[in-house]
Amino acid sequence: MPITINVTCGVYGRKDVELTDEELKTVDENACAEQIQIMRKCISDAQDVTTGAGYDGASRATIAAALFATRARPIHYIREEHARAKFMAEREADRATRAAKTGTQTKMDTTHIVG
DSSP, rough: EEEEEEEEGGGGOOOEEEHHHHHHHHHHHHHHHHHHHHHHHHHHHHHHHHHHOOOOOHHHHHHHHHHHHOOOOOOOHHHHHHHHHHHHHHHHHHHHHHHHHOOOSSSSOOOOOOO
């Protein structure tokens, strides 16, 4: 089921952006992989911190969880980031389409600037 995310897009204000099921699945899978990687690093860091200090496994788990809580981003932030990128890409595509129809330039051409 597609969802609509209201995102802030700089000078364009707040906009509603719909993410399809496929986009949501991709974003969620990537976020999950990212979070697993972060958790593994947190476990490793907790182990490094507690080695030789007499901490038990429960203490290591608590430290790892605390590290994860400060390092990982909640899924709704990741989804919002994707929605914002989608909006900006759509906006740029619309601008390019309009420019192609009218023959105007969409972005500043810096290839010929000297000096």
